[in-house]
Amino acid sequence: MAPRILRMGLAGILVQFSDRLDDAANRRALAFGARLAAALPEGVEEVVPSLGGVYLRLDPLRADHAAIEARLRLLLDDKASAAVAPARRWTVPAVFGGASGPDLDAVASAVGLGADEAMADLVARPLRVMAIGFAPGLPYMGILPDRWNIPRKAGLTPKVPAGGVVVAVRQAIIFPTDTPTGWWHVGQTGFRGFRPGAEEPFLLRPGDEVQLRPVGQEEFRALGAEDPDGGGASVEVVSK
């Protein structure tokens, strides 16, 4: 679809690249968000890339909606914006199945694989952080192959513990905090994506890649004891 510029309430403008989950549209949104953030239009307070668009929060006391929209149209027409390459790649140890991933068997059967094969398929490639949202530091990662297009659970799981890996609708999430959810809980990491007191409170950024590395229970426990907030996660800068 062609990008749309939509007003949202008194002080919001959405530049929408897609209203469905779409890898190319998300990459475009992230690139467009980065360009806007580098040179904020007058009256714009905040630029927020999301799964399919970029949200602008305006200062209603000084924002000129029409002028900002004209600026956005110019930027959209300017084809100079290329897709952003992943800046950082995280490797995050995760334990799958059993008590650490009670929904793995159900998910594997929905995907049409055995539990071990489903897990192998999930970690076969790095996942891309498409957006951070819902809760602080919560990454929407994907896009998984079509066979992972499984709907959310009918009911709500009252609590998936912090660090939990959940999947649904071709995406995966690592919960930064204990979270009630309708997504399928397949694994557990020791990674905390939101650390309020820390110098860097939000760990992941849109555009980051996350490679889940399967480990056994014993290694998982050892990593958690050594690195209580990170669970043995590491990060490398893969490009500027």
Add this chain to the structure above:
Amino acid sequence: MNRMLEILSAGPAVTVQDEGRPGYLAFGLSRGGAADWLALAEGVALLGQGPGLAALEMAGFGGTFAVTEPIRIALTGAPMRAALDGVSLVWNASHLVLPGQRLSIGAVEAGVYGYLSLGGGIATGPVLGSRAAHLTAGLGRCIAAGDRLPIGPDGGAGVGLRLEAGGHAGGGKVRILPTAQTAMFSPEDRARFEATVFRRDAAGNRQGVRLAGAEPFATAGQRSLLSEIVEPGDIQMTGEGVPYVLLAECQTMGGYPRIASVVPDDLPFVAQAAPGDSLRFRFVTLEEALADHRARRPGGKPRVATRRLLRDPREMADLLSYQLISGVTDGGREGEA
């Protein structure tokens, strides 16, 4: 720091709140802050201090408090039964509390959120630029008996002011604006939304409130909608077609379609609608809402009209003396009658 607010007892949902944490939407953290931003601004006006100071937000019930030094206070938001050493205090007004006195704030009489603002503000350590508790994000906690909260230095003086027109409890008429998915709703449903007298449902908290009183609203293509950024004021239509108005501590992304967004200037009426209170919504134009928003903020600050609590200037000898505070209370009662 010797200026302390001592919490002798507290209701179940008393938190420190300020203007919240703008600027973290891209990190998944909603702004949070006072559920009723206007009541917070009214506290600022009554104490004649700058914005950004933290106050106590009291949902439904206050508590009992003492101070270690003379402290100016302002009581705003949902009116609650308040007394100083048993002598009732006027709500929507500023008062002086002295060491040894006991400030008691009881149950809410209308509305939901009452505010206790302090001269100098609550000076707990900020996290991510704010002192506000954001319980869904795991920041801060509810205040409990035995807590001692530091109070900042008070750069102002004087008490005995009251709001010219205080109070926005009890529901009412609320202006709304279109948002990204408004067009997904049929013209009939949008008209029905405006025509409905909703009731604030029992379900509600700082994240949002549910609206009862209408047949379900239908939206086309609702289930495949891609999650997008949501903001306080957005009116989501949940899976059952029931509207839900997001408030200060909402999540930052949501997958439900939104029929409209409440004008921020009217959101305090939604936040302060108690279960059962009526709410009606009316679409306005962006131009109209922006012009009004700016008119309410001459010089960039929300305009809050105050007046002296006492009507008779001869009684206003020394606003800071204890005697006068008693007089202020009496005068306030006359004013209320």
